[in-house]
Amino acid sequence: MLSMASAQAAYQLNMTESVTPIGRQLYGLHMLVFGICVVIGVGVFGVMAWSIFHHRKSKGAVPADFHESTKVEVAWTVVPLLILIGIAIPATGTLIELEDAKTDAEITLQVTGIQWKWKYTYVDEGISFVSNLAQSSRDVMKDPTGNENYLLEVDNPIVLPVNKKIRFLFHADDVIHAWWVPELAVKQDAIPGFINDSWAIIEEPGVYRGQCAELCGKDHGFMPIVVNAVSEAEYQEWVAGMQAEAAAAASAATQEWSMADLVERGETVYQANCSACHGPTGAGIPGAFPAITGSSIVLDADPAAHIDIVVNGKAGTAMAAFKNQLNDIDIAAALTYQRNGLGNSVGDTIQPSTIAAAR
Amino acid sequence: MSTEIAHETAHDEHHDHGPAKGLMRWVTTTNHKDIGTLYLWLSFIMLLYGGAMAMVIRLELFQPGLQWVEPHFFNQMTTMHGLVMVFGAIMPAFVGLANWLLPMMIGAPDMALPRMNNWSFWILPFAFAMLASTTFMEGGAPAFGWTFYAPLSTTFAPASTDFFIFAVHLMGISSVMGSINIIATILNMRAPGMTLMKMPLFVWTWLITAYLLIAVMPVLAGAVTMMLTDRHFGTSFFDAAGGGDPVMFQHIFWFFGHPEVYIMILPAFGVISAIIPTFARKPLFGYSSMVYASASIAILSFMVWAHHMFTTGMPVAGELYFMYATILISVPTGVKVFNWVTTMWKGSMTFETPMLFALGFIVMFTIGGFSGLMLGVAPVDTQYHDTYFVVAHFHYVLVTGALYSIIAAFYYWVPKWTGHMYDERLGKIHFWWSTIAVNVLFFPQHFVGLAGMPRRIPDYALQFAEFNQISSIGGFAFGLAQVFFLYIVIKTIRGGEKATDRVWEGATGLEFEQLPSPPPYHSFNEPPPVK
Amino acid sequence: MSSASDQDYYVPHGTHWPIIGSVGLTLSVVGFANYLHDTWSLTPTLVGLAILFFMMFGWFGQVINESLSGLYNKQVDLSFRWSMSWFIFSEVMFFGAFFGALFYARMYSIPWLDGASNNDATAQYLWPDFEAAWPLLTVPLAEKYEVAKAFIGPWGLPAINTVILLTSGLTVTFAHWALKKNDTPKLVYWLAATVALGFGFVVLQGYEYVHLYRDLNLRLDSGIYGSTFFMLTGFHGFHVTMGATMLLIIMIRAAKGHFTPENHFAFEGVAWYWHFVDVVWLGLFIFVYWI
Ligand code: HEA
Ligand code: HEA
């Protein structure tokens, strides 16, 4: 963590150095191609500079009249060609290795891009959660000075063990996103309807930060990624903790919740998951996202339609099916908050059990 | 010779009554010079419009945090900036140059189909008015980037998208008609003796560009048509749920999009190939290899499109192929650069403004080409992709490449067009001011890109702050330099030292050798003699 | 390139047709975009199209007059030829986009959705039940797209239509021969046959569409098969209609004696266009209906 902070304080001129073996290869390749460009550049611009200074009319230069020379032209076709072959050979090997995510993968992490958050599913561990931009960043957008990791902090970071081959599976629920963590040298598009894969072996523990790298709509700049790479033992501990938490939530979902508890929790859920579109105050954005305040669906005394649009979403619009993202408690809380906050006052509560039934 | 030329002018005035008067002259004109002027003005207005949006972008990115605009509006600015610059500023400027110059360079009376020429132009103001009007619609202008990837541009796009789609259709119609006209003119209207291999390189590069245009603009039209039906008529081209694929959109788009970037650079190569020999007072080193290199670049440009898609999860074989093909383009492009440098070698150079811009072009375009080569290396592109490194790359090839060549062309030919010399001192100030500013503007973007700043974001993490601030300052300075350019343009049109017919000591070509400055309304009623 | 031609290259002076065309074009597309959003009726679009047709009649009428009064020399004629050929090329590329979509769907996206190439996870996690096939009678997400009950084979109407179009290619060539022999009655006769075949094709195609929609539930929105099928055949049908209309006009002009054996570019341009439409159909027949 500390080393990260110091690395970032000094602004950086070159590509981020990676903590994965393939990432180091990419860095090497980057420096190789860059070096070649510099050398050719020095040559070409050097010759140019020489003639600009020496072959100018003001110095009495008299134009020569040579042109066309097959020898020279063949040379400047063939030499660059050879240089390119020199680049292509290492690039081919690296690319083939880079694309082989499947062989010997030990952990499979499914990553789903959603406007504008990431959902992570540990396929074999049965853990699943949504990761949003942290509130600490949202609060200081007018003036973020001094906010460490501004825009690169999330509420639920992912935890991964070091020295294991992790296979990432990417896809998206709505539009195309791209999951990018420079230090892991992973950047892969998350595409609705298809699954792409990529991989990493993280060799050093640490916190690695990244961002969505494909324009995905309004808050594309606000869907960061935080990877917490830890030892195998710490990872196992975290997995056990997450599983216990999920079990606790499942039992809490069967209980009756009070209005106050639901509204309180609902506000947090709403601000993290819904406010990006429907606005922090529920005003929406005319022409793009409907207002919650005064919405006839929300105000309807029969909550069925309200529950339906949030649980199942609305196909063909940005309104996602939140049953895939939030648990029963969170959905119930968000709904209750929408009905009794944001300037609305329907007066009823929506219970987690109702949501469970609606799934 | 100039008496002869003068005589011809008088003769011309006598049997042709010159342009009509008033506004209708411009609306109904079929004259290649008038239409060229219209295109050039349209493109300048679009440069200012697109540039103003770039200023909004740079203003918001001046410091971290959201100070000036909402993210949604920021995305609209990025999108419209890209679209307006590509389709509104650069492309029409080159068509304008083609209109002015092609008939004069090949010794033709006018373009082959003057009426269609008028229509090619007069579709554009309507198309751009439609495009610009989307900013005021409910839900805002298109906000999905100039590349309009599905499904962000289909299912998730604002209502104004349909106006954008039709605007693209109109631009396509205009470009196809314009290109057909250029091809017919070059192939059919050359003066006797003007064989293909005697044509100036600007004519050659435009001939090739016109072929690129008629090949890819219809494909773009197809792409937006599929978008339209996906949006409104339930087709599933770009929807996996129905058996389509969002990535298919990208393939179709880039099949257009990659040749498109060469459409914006090939005529520039032609311009530079005219200017360098003039001011080096030495013929172009390898004329025929320049022709073949241009053709090779054009052919290769059809085979590399998926280098914009290295992170979409293409099968490995595809990525390898597109990597090889992409980096191969460096070879013919290198041939061009080496040719220009050798042309200067042992020349007798002077450095008037057009030459300065041409030299700036060679250096900075090559820098942009180098970053292009780096991007072409597929495994590493996975790290460059969609960062400011890409933004830096394409502004070096587009701004200091395409735009610089257009500015160079203006200084080079404006004395011929208007009969007035521009103010050399102001021109030099314009060059140095622009060149310093543009590097302050775009060079730091390489650094933030490599350090991890994604493109198309309205706000960024704190470690990118310094370079963004520098970049914005450069941006404002570069913007002001172009306002200064506007002043120079107007000043030159309204008056200035009288230009000679030859204009430049080392100038060659029919327009300099056979026509007075300014040339008569109809350049060549009699085909000129060709050496 | 020939200054040896009898007179100068004809350069027209001033024209108001393009600006009228631009207004018509803009009105029709703005109208249509508004129609799609239910903000306007279809009337503005139709008015726009009417202006466009008015422009075309006016513009072409002027060109015809100039041509008849002998203003065009050989070089102008050659300009027209170049332009028409490259215009047809641009049309080929337009169809190319849709053929590209068809091939992409058949060769890539559908197999990939079923796990081909590097997409094993796609099939495993997202579409376990989907099976690649062409024509596609099931789509990955059945709730979203209602699919066809059956598809259409090549050997019924499509084969008949193929014969019709191929025949029309012949008849237009016979017309050309007649024109070269200056045999106006034969010319008109063969052109009439071509026009009849052309419109016959359109009628049969319309009949097929009704059958597909009504009986087979094969629609524009029944997944990628329907999408590619109707876009390709639809744009083709539109081009046939345009081509047949142009042939009709040429027929009327032929009857009026506008063409001579030496000078009949308008006829040839339309004939080229007709052959292009024909060739596209062959591509459709093979790749859409047959294999
Ligand atoms: C005028 C426009 C123009 C031009 C000329 C080029 C030229 C090139 N471009 Fe660029 N490019 C764009 C405009 C242009 N580009 C735009 C607009 C985008 C972004 C689109 C978007 O996403 O919005 C883009 C993006 C882009 C990408 C995708 C990046 C990404 O999104 O991840 C790639 C990847 O391969 C690429 C490669 C190249 C290459 C290899 C060249 C080559 O042609 C360069 C060749 C030139 C040289 C190499 C220099 C001179 C040569 C020598 C001196 C000879 C010796 C040299 C060697 C042997 C090395 N470009
Ligand atoms: C084709 C040519 C072209 C040209 C000439 C330019 C010119 C400029 N471009 Fe742009 N640009 C693109 C093509 C071009 N661009 C494309 C294709 C994209 C990608 C879009 C996308 O991601 O979808 C892009 C994206 C892009 C971005 C990234 C945005 C993002 O990712 O969010 C930025 C950011 O700095 C930028 C900046 C600039 C600047 C400062 C200029 C300057 O050179 C502009 C200078 C000109 C003027 C400023 C006009 C004159 C001045 C005035 C009108 C008066 C106002 C002046 C002041 C207030 C000082 N451009």
Ligand code: CUA
């Ligand atoms: Cu998600 Cu950008």
Ligand SMILES: [Cu+2]
């Ligand atoms: Cu490209």
